[in-house]
Amino acid sequence: MTIPTEPIGSIPRPTELMDAVEGGTLSASELDALYEDAVRDTVARMEATGSTVISDGEQRKYHNFWTYCVHGSPNTAPDGFQIPFADGHTRRMPRLTRAPFRYERYADSYLAVAQRYATVAVKQAVISPSALSLMYPPEGLPGYSRDQFIDDLLGEHETEIRRCLERGAHKVQVDFTEGRLAMKLDPSGALLSSFIDLNNLALSRFSSEERALIGVHTCPGADRDSTHSADVDYAELLPSLFELKVGNFYIALARERDPERVLAIIAECLKPGQRVFVGVIDPIDARIETPELVRERLLRAAEFIPPSQLGSTDDCGFSPFCDDRSTSRETAFAKIAARVAGTALASAILRERL
Numbered sequence: 019m020t021i022p023t024e025p026i027g028s029i030p031r032p033t034e035l036m037d038a039v040e041g042g043t044l045s046a047s048e049l050d051a052l053y054e055d056a057v058r059d060t061v062a063r064m065e066a067t068g069s070t071v072i073s074d075g076e077q078r079k080y081h082n083f084w085t086y087c088v089h090g091s092p093n094t095a096p097d098g099f100q101i102p103f104a105d106g107h108t109r110r111m112p113r114l115t116r117a118p119f120r121y122e123r124y125a126d127s128y129l130a131v132a133q134r135y136a137t138v139a140v141k142q143a144v145i146s147p148s149a150l151s152l153m154y155p156p157e158g159l160p161g162y163s164r165d166q167f168i169d170d171l172l173g174e175h176e177t178e179i180r181r182c183l184e185r186g187a188h189k190v191q192v193d194f195t196e197g198r199l200a201m202k203l204d205p206s207g208a209l210l211s212s213f214i215d216l217n218n219l220a221l222s223r224f225s226s227e228e229r230a231l232i233g234v235h236t237c238p239g240a241d242r243d244s245t246h247s248a249d250v251d252y253a254e255l256l257p258s259l260f261e262l263k264v265g266n267f268y269i270a271l272a273r274e275r276d277p278e279r280v281l282a283i284i285a286e287c288l289k290p291g292q293r294v295f296v297g298v299i300d301p302i303d304a305r306i307e308t309p310e311l312v313r314e315r316l317l318r319a320a321e322f323i324p325p326s327q328l329g330s331t332d333d334c335g336f337s338p339f340c341d342d343r344s345t346s347r348e349t350a351f352a353k354i355a356a357r358v359a360g361t362a363l364a365s366a367i368l369r370e371r372l
Contacts, residue, residue, distance in 0.1 A: 019325050019368040021316060022071070023361040024189065024295060025064070025354060026235055026268060027143040028083060028335030029075030030347045032056050040341065053078045054131070061135040063347075067355040068362075071139045071188050074132035082339040083193055084145055085112055087121040087178070088153070099152040101199070105244035109339065114153045117162035119170040126181035139188035143235070143335075146194045147175045147220050148213035168216070175220050183231060191233045191268060192217070194259075195334075198238050198247040201254045214258050221263040233266030233295070234259070238273075240334035243302045243344045248273070252280045260287035270333035271297040272307075272315065281322035294323055297333035298360065299353045301345065306352045312360020317367060325368050330361045 035052045038044050044052075060075035079086035088094060091112065098113030129142045147168075154167050182190045194217070200210040221229060236259060239246035252274070259267065274280050284294055298315040299307055316330055336350040 019365055019372055021325065021328055021330060021361050021365045021368070022293075022295075023069070023330040023358055024071045024141060024268070025069065025073050026237075026332045026335045027073055027076050027191070027193070028079075028337045029060050029064070029077070029350050030337040030342070030345050031077055031340055032059070032347065033343075035077075036341065036343065057131050058135050061132055063351050064354065065136070065138055067351060068358040069138065069354065071141055072132075072136060073141055073143065074128050076128070076143065076335065076338075078128050078131065079340070082109070083143065083335060084109075084149055084195075084338070087123055087125070087145060087174075088112060088150070090122050091120070093117070094153070101239070101246055103239065103241060103244040103246050104248065105242065107242060107244065109241065111152055113155055114159065114167070116159060117166070119153070119167050119174070121174045121178065124178045124181050126178070126185045126187075129182055129185050129187055133186070141189040141191060142182045142187045143191040143193055144175070144178050144182065146192045146196070146213075146217055146234075147171050148194065148216050149196050150175075151213075151216060152196070172220050172223070176223050179224070179232065183228060187231070189231055189233055189266060191235050191266075192264070194234050194236050194262075195239055195246075195338075197236045197259060198250045198252075198255050201250045202247045205254075207254070207258075210255065210258055214261055218261070218263055229263055230265040230291075232264045233268055234262050234264050235268040237270035237297070237334040240302050240336075241339050242342055245302070253283055256280075256283045256287050260289065260292070265291060266293050266295065266329075268295045268331050269297060271319075272300040272333050273297070273303070277315070277318065278322075281319055285322040288323065288327060293327050293329055295329035295331040296323070298330045299332040299357050301332055301334050301336045301350070301353070304345075304349070306349060307356045307360070309356050309359035309363055312357055313363040313367070316361060316364035320364070320368060330357060330364075332357065
């Protein structure tokens with residue numbers, strides 16, 4: 019019995035790269051060289067942790083994991099949907115100002131760079147249609163209905179996932195951090211239901227074999243050591259989450275106050291053919307987990323989830339927004355190494371129990 023382990027995505031960018039981006043004085047070619055160095059170093063250091071599945075650490079994603087694909091779009095404004103975090107700071111999405119909705123870039127371009135340096139499998143994270151749907155203004159747009167926008171959005175999302183699969187991504191992970199947030203914004207559940215329906219419209223475009231290589235990540239957010247929806251009861255999200263037509267679920271768990279209760283809910287919702295990667299690493303806790311702690315978290319999870327359907331992961335990315343300096347690269351890689359080692363310890367114990 020070997021429990022698979024995968025990262026979620028972002029790794030803090032090198033200080034030199036963040037300084038250069040914020041300074042705005044380097045040429046495009048100079049910046050590109052720094053991005054390339056960041057990817058090369060990230061891949062090498064992630065492989066050095068013993069990981070057999072890695073990512074590029076989202077080093078080249080422009081600004082953040084949420085709007086990388088539309089950054090720089092000429093038909094957007096910066097005053098879109100606002101995401102409030104518990105410590106009082108906010109993040110904003112761009113707002114669509116006119117038709118049409120189009121991606122500026124697809125995530126397979128990041129995958130291609132990582133694959134140049136990687137010697138192990140590489141997964142790729144993409145943003146969900148439900149997150150990007152928040153770009154459409156509530157008052158609508160003249161000559162561009164919401165239905166037209168949704169058609170364009172689904173087409174772009176499908177294209178992105180297909181390009182990643184065709185390039186050989188180990189998995190394509192759809193980031194759905196807005197799932198838990200939806201219940202905070204609308205406790206009736208209507209917003210969450212609309213998000214699930216929209217994402218399933220996109221997922222229905224893929225075959226069952228393709229959906230086995232697609233997963234969904236949910237968490238309460240992680241930015242500057244704060245969250246946006248940790249106060250929302252997982253019981254309000256998880257039954258709907260497991261209705262998504264994917265084969266893999268990446269669920270933040272390490273930071274939960276009552277993980278056993280969450281695991282019991284997961285056990286009730288889990289369907290045959292689905293795998294749950296439970297979070298065993300808390301990215302916004304400065305303390306570095308030990309392999310033994312990771313082992314115990316996984317063994318506890320195995321009491322609720324069949325080991326054949328269990329995996330391990332990090333709760334969230336370590337730096338989903340590229341200007342987040344709250345966690346160092348050294349801390350992130352040390353935590354990943356603990357996840358890998360602890361997962362191996364748990365796997366060995368579970369093998370002995372068979």
